[in-house]
Amino acid sequence: MIVNETNKANPTASEVDASLRVPLLALFGGAAVWLVVGSVLALIASIKFHAPDFLADCPLLTYGRVQPAADDALLYGFCIPAGLGVMLWLFAHLGQVPLRGAIVPAVAANLWHLGVFIGLAAILLGDSTGFAWLEFPRAGSVLLFFAYLLLALWATMNFAGRRERALYPSHWFLVAALFWFPWIYSTANLLLVAWPVRGVVQAVIGWWFADNLVFVWLALVGIGAAFYFLPKYAGRPLQGYYLALYAFWLLILFGSWCGIPLGAPVPAWLPSISSFAAMMTLVSVLSVGVIMCKTLCGGKKCATLGGPYCFIRFGLGSFLISALMFIAMACPKFNLLTQSTWFGPAQTQLQLYGFFAMTMFGAIYHLLPRVVGFEWPFPRLARLQFWLSMAGVVLLVVPLAVGGVVQGIKLNNPGVAFLDAAQATLFWFRFSTTGLLLMLVGNLLFALNIFGLTTVWKFALVKKAIAMVKAPLEIAEVKA
Amino acid sequence: MKNGCYIFLAAFIALGGSWLGLVYGPVHQLGGAKQTMVLNSSDTYPLQRPGDAALGLQVYRANGCAACHTRKVRQTGMACNVELMNAGKNPVAVTNLISSLSLTNLTKEEADQVAGQITSAGGKSEIHIVATGPDIARGWGMRQSVAEDYLYDAPVQLGSLRAGPDLANIGVRAPDANWQLTHLYAPTGEVKGSTMPPFRYLFELRKTGGTPSPEALQFPKDFALPDGYEVVPTPEAKQLAAYLLSLRANAPLYNAPISP
Numbered sequence: 132m133i134v135n136e137t138n139k140a141n142p143t144a145s146e147v148d149a150s151l152r153v154p155l156l157a158l159f160g161g162a163a164v165w166l167v168v169g170s171v172l173a174l175i176a177s178i179k180f181h182a183p184d185f186l187a188d189c190p191l192l193t194y195g196r197v198q199p200a201a202d203d204a205l206l207y208g209f210c211i212p213a214g215l216g217v218m219l220w221l222f223a224h225l226g227q228v229p230l231r232g233a234i235v236p237a238v239a240a241n242l243w244h245l246g247v248f249i250g251l252a253a254i255l256l257g258d259s260t261g262f263a264w265l266e267f268p269r270a271g272s273v274l275l276f277f278a279y280l281l282l283a284l285w286a287t288m289n290f291a292g293r294r295e296r297a298l299y300p301s302h303w304f305l306v307a308a309l310f311w312f313p314w315i316y317s318t319a320n321l322l323l324v325a326w327p328v329r330g331v332v333q334a335v336i337g338w339w340f341a342d343n344l345v346f347v348w349l350a351l352v353g354i355g356a357a358f359y360f361l362p363k364y365a366g367r368p369l370q371g372y373y374l375a376l377y378a379f380w381l382l383i384l385f386g387s388w389c390g391i392p393l394g395a396p397v398p399a400w401l402p403s404i405s406s407f408a409a410m411m412t413l414v415s416v417l418s419v420g421v422i423m424c425k426t427l428c429g430g431k432k433c434a435t436l437g438g439p440y441c442f443i444r445f446g447l448g449s450f451l452i453s454a455l456m457f458i459a460m461a462c463p464k465f466n467l468l469t470q471s472t473w474f475g476p477a478q479t480q481l482q483l484y485g486f487f488a489m490t491m492f493g494a495i496y497h498l499l500p501r502v503v504g505f506e507w508p509f510p511r512l513a514r515l516q517f518w519l520s521m522a523g524v525v526l527l528v529v530p531l532a533v534g535g536v537v538q539g540i541k542l543n544n545p546g547v548a549f550l551d552a553a554q555a556t557l558f559w560f561r562f563s564t565t566g567l568l569l570m571l572v573g574n575l576l577f578a579l580n581i582f583g584l585t586t587v588w589k590f591a592l593v594k595k596a597i598a599m600v601k602a603p604l605e606i607a608e609v610k611a
Numbered sequence: 612m613k614n615g616c617y618i619f620l621a622a623f624i625a626l627g628g629s630w631l632g633l634v635y636g637p638v639h640q641l642g643g644a645k646q647t648m649v650l651n652s653s654d655t656y657p658l659q660r661p662g663d664a665a666l667g668l669q670v671y672r673a674n675g676c677a678a679c680h681t682r683k684v685r686q687t688g689m690a691c692n693v694e695l696m697n698a699g700k701n702p703v704a705v706t707n708l709i710s711s712l713s714l715t716n717l718t719k720e721e722a723d724q725v726a727g728q729i730t731s732a733g734g735k736s737e738i739h740i741v742a743t744g745p746d747i748a749r750g751w752g753m754r755q756s757v758a759e760d761y762l763y764d765a766p767v768q769l770g771s772l773r774a775g776p777d778l779a780n781i782g783v784r785a786p787d788a789n790w791q792l793t794h795l796y797a798p799t800g801e802v803k804g805s806t807m808p809p810f811r812y813l814f815e816l817r818k819t820g821g822t823p824s825p826e827a828l829q830f831p832k833d834f835a836l837p838d839g840y841e842v843v844p845t846p847e848a849k850q851l852a853a854y855l856l857s858l859r860a861n862a863p864l865y866n867a868p869i870s871p
Contacts, residue, residue: 180774183798183808190812195675257673261766290615298615306615307622314626318634323766330644331758332637333767339633343626383622387629394685395769396756398640404632471681471773542773545748549776553806556774 142229148502150229151220154236155502156585158216159495161244163578165208166488168251170571172201177564180557191255199266200254205483206264206345207275208247211312212240213491214352215282218305220498221359222286225302226293230285239281246274260324262337264344272320276313283309300375304355307383308348315343331397342390345479346457349487350382350450354419356494357447361423364440365430371422378422381415389457393466409461416454423447437514442493445521449485453478456532468543473556474535477528484570485524492520492577499584505591508583512576519573526566534559647759650863657762660857665763667854670847672766674810676778681770682858684779686755686867687744690715691722699733708732716743739870752780752860754867760860775807782859791852792844793828800834813848816840 176198178185186192223230230236250271253259259266267275286309290302319340322328328336362369369375388408391401433440456478459465469475496513500506507513534556541552646655660668671677693714698705712725722738729736741747742754756779761767785791793800796814798807814828819841826849827841836842844852863869 179808180806183806187808188811193674194808195678198678199675259672259675261672261677261768263771303618306618310619310622311626318630322634327765328638328642329762330641330764331761331767332641334769335637336634339629380621383625387626388632391633396683396758396760397637401633401637467687471771473772475771543745545745549749550802550804553774554804557806
């Protein structure tokens with residue numbers, strides 16, 4: 132039952148949680164579906180390198196369509212709705228205010244998932260816009276935009292009406308993220324899809340959008356969530372309030388200027404300024420690393436192996452590595468070596484799955500039982516998922532990154548034939564395809580737990596309804 | 612920070628700054644770009660693609676070719692080559708001089724010096740500017756890609772991964788339409804060990820009737836089709852091949868000078 136009573140002076144934590152039940156189940160349920168869909172598509176794309184003839188006669192499943200669809204299913208299908216759900220919970224929880232009118236974010240969540248469905252179908256049917264991370268055509272992106280606006284509006288109202296007025300470091304990151312997405316998404320869609328600008332400026336705006344979404348937005352939400360859960364599980368406050376403020380400022384000031392690759396066919400000031408910004412972002416990333424180490428050192432040890440604490444720590448650790456890889460690619464020498472190799476996709480996958488998705492798994496495993504009011508139906512499988520996903524992402528990213536460097540060395544030597552360079556990566560794909568398979572199993576376990584929990588909750592609702600129908604009528608009603 | 616408004620303000624300033632720099636700035640600088648002149652010539656560059664090639668860009672987009680192919684050539688430097696045009700009246704002296712000098716991969720000053728020596732020996736020489744770098748050495752292009760190359764592309768698909776070779780100059784490197792089509796139909800038939808997936812769905816495999824189709828693909832000798840069958844490209848395949856053939860980014864430009 133949705134609790135909409137907000138007149139009470141002091142809502143308890145369980146009332147706050149109960150108010151979020153329907154929107155969060157809508158957000159996370161759909162996200163779990165897209166997570167599985169995305170990893171199936173990614174696996175198909177990966178197998179095509181071992182056997183180019185695999186599913187080759189089906190235009191829907193050609194590599195150039197499956198690969199972007201897999202990436203978008205992970206980012207738009209899982210990462211963003213999961214991030215929004217965790218954000219709604221953190222705002223309500225930290226502000227100690229229940230979510231009012233929870234039906235609106237629940238509807239918005241379904242609109243979002245409908246938009247993702249339309250977008251993915253369009254990519255597979257050959258209707259992609261052709262811009263990386265912006266492949267969804269208008270019908271899908273308009274739905275995503277308005278669904279996000281509704282969710283953001285409700286989150287902002289909840290944030291503005293918070294009873295606990297103090298702001299935590301998590302708040303800075305999350306509020307900035309809330310505002311970040313509509314601006315970059317509308318700019319990119321208007322200037323690239325609706326009224327395309329001329330020539331290579333399209334590529335520049337595409338890079339700006341991709342950096343601000345995949346690097347900055349995910350970092351803001353992921354770090355925001357981690358800065359709440361990390362101290363909570365470590366049992367001591369976040370070490371370094373001002374350091375966190377510094378990291379936040381540098382991330383939004385300089386992180387938003389990264390992303391234009393060196394040597395791009397654009398005026399030289401663009402990649403130069405982008406490289407400089409990446410070096411400045413390094414300070415922010417190192418600050419996050421220092422905060423993480425200082426908070427964990429002397430904190431509580433992990434009580435349950437594979438629990439939410441493990442997910443969050445692994446996620447934040449992955450963020451540090453992925454951000455360092457991202458910044459390294461902005462250094463001229465290293466960029467020359469790794470540009471246009473598999474090193475780039477390795478970094479992206481580490482950012483999307485190793486960092487963001489893992490952090491969100493941890494957060495969802497922590498908060499959803501509290502919100503629904505039941506324990507996870509398969510807690511052991513939830514812990515198993517940590518090991519599967521961790522092994523999967525390591526097996527995916529490390530070989531791809533090493534293979535990318537090997538490929539780069541070969542591509543930079545004109546004496547090596549291109550085909551040799553391309554075939555040299557096939558060895559590394561054997562590992563990364565195995566990694567994707569492990570991730571798929573892990574994702575299935577996650578989806579199983581989410582749907583198990585939803586089913587338990589629905590059964591309880593039905594039971595309650597039956598009990599209400601069967602209950603003896605009250606005397607007053609009988610008399611009437 | 613105690614107030615939510617400050618966070619909004621901070622985010623607004625940060626993102627607004629980057630929006631001005633990386634969105635408004637490039638639009639202001641390049642958004643009104645027009646055709647330019649080819650260096651030392653009265654030709655303009657780039658030219659609009661012909662109809663089939665322009666449609667082919669959309670086939671390229673729809674099938675996500677940019678997931679594996681970049682369309683940008685990188686250049687790490689420039690060099691001058693001195694080329695002897697005419698040995699003049701004293702060929703022996705000039706030949707002896709040349710054999711004692713290095714003529715390729717020179718800086719501008721060195722090239723001027725070498726050219727001066729040849730002139731004083733009575734010969735005639737020209738200085739050619741060449742681009743250098745692994746992509747150029749691989750034969751993927753004569754110069755780096757520049758903004759002008761993409762003026763008429765919508766969408767611009769530079770690509771970010773070289774799982775397949777760069778295509779910026781594929782129209783120069785493989786100018787045969789039949790090769791492009793057979794390669795799309797069966798990549799391993801043309802390139803042994805290719806990892807490219809075949810695009811058979813862009814073609815029609817049909818029984819050769821009384822009169823074979825004039826458009827049927829000519830396959831290399833060791834590629835076996837079933838007897839009595841021919842492969843005919845669909846309009847999409849022809850458009851895609853036309854687009855690939857139109858990729859010729861080799862005109863010398865002011866900001867990418869090379870000697871043709």
